[in-house]
Every structure is written in structure tokens, then in C-alpha cells.
Amino acid sequence: MLRRHGWLWTLTMVAHTVPFLVAAGGMVLLEPLAFPVSLAAVAHAWIIPELYAQRGANVVRPKRRRGAPPAEEPDRIALGLLGDLLDHETRTMMHRTGLVLERGTLGVWVVGEAGALLVHPGGRRVHCWCVRVDDPDLPAGDRIAHLLLALRADEEGFATVANQAFAGARWRVRRRLAAHQRPALEAAAKG
Amino acid sequence: MSRLVRMDRTGHTTLAEWTSGDEGSVQDAVDAFRRELDRGFFGVVTTGPGKAEMVRELPVDAELVIMRQPISGG
Numbered sequence: 581m582l583r584r585h586g587w588l589w590t591l592t593m594v595a596h597t598v599p600f601l602v603a604a605g606g607m608v609l610l611e612p613l614a615f616p617v618s619l620a621a622v623a624h625a626w627i628i629p630e631l632y633a634q635r636g637a638n639v640v641r642p643k644r645r646r647g648a649p650p651a652e653e654p655d656r657i658a659l660g661l662l663g664d665l666l667d668h669e670t671r672t673m674m675h676r677t678g679l680v681l682e683r684g685t686l687g688v689w690v691v692g693e694a695g696a697l698l699v700h701p702g703g704r705r706v707h708c709w710c711v712r713v714d715d716p717d718l719p720a721g722d723r724i725a726h727l728l729l730a731l732r733a734d735e736e737g738f739a740t741v742a743n744q745a746f747a748g749a750r751w752r753v754r755r756r757l758a759a760h761q762r763p764a765l766e767a768a769a770k771g
Numbered sequence: 772m773s774r775l776v777r778m779d780r781t782g783h784t785t786l787a788e789w790t791s792g793d794e795g796s797v798q799d800a801v802d803a804f805r806r807e808l809d810r811g812f813f814g815v816v817t818t819g820p821g822k823a824e825m826v827r828e829l830p831v832d833a834e835l836v837i838m839r840q841p842i843s844g845g
Contacts, residue, residue: 639845657782661837667820683821694845710845717780725778726839729815732823743844 582686582698582739586705589747593629600625629752636708636746637756639695640679642720658721665728679764680724684735688768691731693723696742699750703769706753711742775800775829777807777838786838791831804829804836812838 604618604625663671666680674680682689687707690697694712699705713726731738746753754765775787786807787800804814814826816833829836 654780654782658778661776661778661783664835665817711842712845713840713842715780715840718778719780719782722778722782725837726842729823729837729839730842732817732821733815733825738842741842741844 582700582707585707585744586700586747593632593748596628597625600628629748630756632746633748633752634756636697636706636748636753639708639710639745640690640692640697640761641694641758642678643693643723654719655721658719658725660721662721662725662728665725673764673767674724677761677764678720679761680728681764681768682728682731683771684731686735686739688771689731690764690768691724691727693720695745696727696731696738697753697765697768698739699765699768701771703771704750705747706750706765707744708746708753709739709742710745711738773800773831773834773836775803775836775838777812778840783837789831797829797831800831801829804838807838812840815839 600621604621607614607618607621662674662680666674670681678692680691682691684698686698687701688699690699695708695710698707698709700707711727713723718726727738730741750765750769754762757765773789773791774785775789776783776785787796787803789796789800791797808814808827814829815823815837816826816830817835818824826836
């Protein structure tokens with residue numbers, strides 16, 4: 581299933597970019613003065629996959645809370661419970677990046693508050709899944725713990741429930757992550 | 772001492788504590804567990820490193836049982 585989804589995303593990207601590139605080349609061949617317009621077409625071909633990758637990276641972006649800032653005590657308690665579910669190395673990575681690494685049968689997962697990245701074995705392709713617990717008042721640590729426990733209990737069910745936001749090259753998603761989150765993706769790619 | 776906790780907006784709430792030899796505390800924990808199931812929560816126990824299992828009955832011998840809410844695609 582994942583392989584097929586990956587190929588479908590690749591085909592989607594090709595379908596979005598190739599027409600613009602062909603149009604850009606064709607315009608210059610037919611009329612060299614159309615060079616500025618062809619540049620705009622090339623820019624479109626470049627920006628569309630970037631926008632999709634941004635959508636993919638957004639699934640692990642920390643969520644902004646509406647209204648008053650979250651209380652510190654529930655966050656601390658939630659992080660304590662989440663820490664109890666992790667080994668030392670993963671806990672250290674979580675404190676550093678805000679993301680939890682979880683090795684599964686489908687690949688290595690990078691779990692955030694409202695979604696997860698699945699790094700395919702080999703590390704080249706990343707699947708971005710949008711999935712969350714529907715309670716806006718939960719502390720961030722609890723939101724991650726919900727996803728982590730659901731993932732551990734039923735990995736394929738987790739991937740079925742989640743909506744796929746993007747699948748594509750790891751380098752493309754990595755560029756769109758916040759700088760402090762990138763080490764988690766790199767660690768996942770190493771397996 | 773085993774614990775039943777619910778992940779909620781306070782971080783987590785301890786709903787029950789029991790020891791397997793104490794029937795009263797076990798029954799209180801079973802009742803609390805069922806109440807949470809009725810509210811739509813799922814019971815989860817860790818079964819090893821990186822492993823967890825959903826449970827429909829309170830596993831009396833588990834050290835920690837966590838109640839979580841359902842997840843959905845965003």
C-alpha cells in the first residue's frame with residue numbers, strides 16, 4: 581500500500597510539474613522573447629512540489645494554542661508520562677526536537693502533536709500523515725502520547741486512520757521542517 | 772501497586788490504584804475502567820519496548836493502564 585501511495589504521489593508531482601516545464605521550453609523555442617514568461621512557468625513547476633512538501637512538514641509542526649497560553653503544570657505532567665513510555669535515547673531526542681522516534685514494521689515514525697512522518701526503509705522517501713486526538717485542551721505531551729500508543733497498538737490501523745498529506749523525497753520535507761526538528765528526521769533516516 | 776490513568780487536560784489523572792491481592796481495590800479499578808470505556812476512551816497497556824495493546828477488560832496484573840481518546844485523520 582505504501583509503495584503504491586508513494587508512486588501515486590510521484591506521478592502527481594510529475595503531472596503538476598512536467599506540463600509547466602514543457603510549456604516553458606516550448607515558449608522559448610517558439611519565441612525567445614517569451615523567456616520571462618517561460619521563467620514564470622519554471623517557477624510554477626518548482627513551487628508546486630515545495631508547497632506540497634510544506635503541507636507534509638506541517639503535520640509535525642507544534643500547534644499554536646488559541647486564547648491563553650497553556651498552563652505549565654499539565655504540560656510538565658504530560659511530558660513526564662510520555663517520557664515514561666520512551667527509552668533514554670528517544671527521550672533525549674524528544675526534548676531536543678519535540679518529536680518522538682518510533683521504529684515500526686513499516687519504517688521509522690517521527691511522531692508530533694498532530695501527525696507523523698514515516699521514513700520508508702532506505703530513508704529516501706517520507707510519508708507525511710495528518711492524525712490527531714480531537715481535544716484541543718490536551719497538553720502537547722499527551723497529544724503525542726495518544727498518537728504513540730495508537731501507533732504501537734496497531735501500526736497499520738494508525739496509517740489507515742491518518743490522512744496522507746504528502747509523500748516524497750526526504751530532502752524536500754527536511755527543508756520545510758523547523759531547524760530544531762530536522763535531527764529527528766535525520767535519525768529516522770538512519771534507522 | 773498498579774495504576775489506571777487517564778490522559779486529559781491536566782496532564783493525566785490517576786483514576787484507580789490497586790494490588791492484585793486486594794479485591795476491593797481491584798473492583799474499584801475495574802469499575803473505573805468500565806466507566807472510561809463507556810465514555811469512549813480506549814484502554815492501553817505497554818507489553819514491551821515499543822509495543823502496546825488495546826484492552827477491553829482491565830488487566831489486573833499490569834503495572835500501568837492508560838486510557839486514551841480515539842484518534843482521527845486531520
